[in-house]
């Protein structure tokens with residue numbers, strides 16, 4: 001491990017005990033972890049992957065995931081902040097943005113903003129390419145109309161990267177691009193036409209607002225349009241290429257929660273006695289523990305492989321495989337850890353019940369486990385795997401030509 005990584009990791013390890021103490025508070029009060037965000041910013045962990053010329057530390061994905069896992073062991077909510085402040089939307093801006101876009105966004109993240117990535121719509125979840133939010137060109141502006149929902153950070157985030165279908169002045173579809181919109185929620189300031197319309201009441205990760213956003217004739221200057229190198233036509237694919245970093249981040253949070261649960265389980269197996277001996281002497285639990293450890297270890301290897309081979313973003317298939325495997329494994333590991341605590345695991349004296357609720361989301365958000373399997377199978381077979389009824393018919397000529 002180089003000095004840069006060990007410095008960032010050391011700072012994460014220093015913060016972890018404080019974050020562990022505060023985790024139940026964010027969960028029970030359903031409040032955003034502002035004090036943790038300040039600590040992360042002071043420690044240089046917000047925006048650590050940003051290039052040094054924009055004030056970041058230029059950390060690699062591989063360095064960042066080590067930090068994310070360390071924080072996720074104690075507070076999944078804070079780890080989600082860390083992921084979105086280093087991966088996903090902000091990484092797309094840093095890779096594809098104009099110098100002015102980078103100079104606009106980087107300082108906000110370094111000062112503590114967790115950007116929001118706005119893809120999902122009520123009628124376009126897994127089928128994200130069916131998004132209906134439009135951005136119609138009008139002179140030097142784009143006019144956005146549409147609704148996004150389940151937007152992490154809606155109501156606390158400043159930077160919003162909104163995916164929308166680009167229409168030219170005549171209304172002709174050009175493809176998909178990202179639109180950078182800056183808000184100031186703590187001062188209640190949103191651009192005209194931008195509305196936070198509701199917050200979901202979630203099962204876990206309760207301190208994080210998941211909000212619906214409505215855009216009504218929201219004006220975005222052309223200078224705030226994030227156009228990947230392939231232009232609007234390749235816009236979706238290239239924005240999703242950047243998003244693969246967030247998939248690796250999400251998988252890492254899941255496995256961090258599992259690794260944290262495993263630590264609690266090891267402690268309790270040596271501490272709790274039944275039948276006159278520690279639980280850890282029962283082979284039924286020893287084997288469970290060994291399987292939990294193997295699952296965490298295998299997931300970590302897949303995540304690190306995906307992070308390591310990034311050029312500049314993690315490979316789509318490796319990211320999908322790692323997130324799919326890590327998220328499913330983590331749910332099982334945390335469930336098994338809770339089981340080892342008996343009734344105590346089901347109550348809130350221990351953090352297991354919160355960890356169980358928190359980890360559940362990772363097979364859903366960021367591409368469901370089923371969608372990721374579709375992507376993996378398509379890549380293994382070297383074929384398109386369209387999911388619409390007419391998809392195979394439409395792609396048949398191209399496939400036949402392969």
Ligand SMILES: CC(C)(COP(=O)(O)OP(=O)(O)OC[C@H]1O[C@@H](n2cnc3c(N)ncnc32)[C@H](O)[C@@H]1OP(=O)(O)O)[C@@H](O)C(=O)NCCC(=O)NCCSC(=O)CCS(=O)O
Pocket residue numbers: 080117119120125126127128129130152236237238240241243244246247250316364365366367368371374375385386387
């Ligand atoms: C991609 C899907 C939306 C399926 O839609 P389609 O069947 O219409 O699209 P495809 O033909 O599969 O894809 C079009 C084009 O894009 C390329 N692509 C797609 N995904 C990726 C990717 N991850 N990396 C790189 N490139 C990608 C694909 O190869 C096609 O390119 P070609 O034309 O072949 O060259 C669907 O599969 C999907 O991914 N749905 C999930 C949507 C999703 O992940 N939403 C996340 C929202 S943000 C969030 O949840 C945050 C949670 S968290 O806190 O992290």
Ligand SMILES: Cc1cc2nc3c(=O)[nH]c(=O)nc-3n(C[C@H](O)[C@H](O)[C@H](O)COP(=O)(O)OP(=O)(O)OC[C@H]3O[C@@H](n4cnc5c(N)ncnc54)[C@H](O)[C@@H]3O)c2cc1C
Pocket residue numbers: 116117118119120124125126127149150151152153210361364365366367368369370371374387
């Ligand atoms: C906590 C949380 C945070 C989120 N944060 C964000 C965010 O910040 N930004 C954002 O844009 N979105 C966010 N999302 C939304 C997330 O990306 C979507 O929930 C996800 O893409 C799935 O869409 P859906 O919920 O509409 O499910 P649907 O697409 O309706 O799917 C329902 C079920 O059907 C399955 N399914 C659908 N299609 C297929 C298929 N072709 N083959 C097999 N199974 C299929 C799915 O796997 C799932 O089990 C978040 C979600 C959650 C839970």
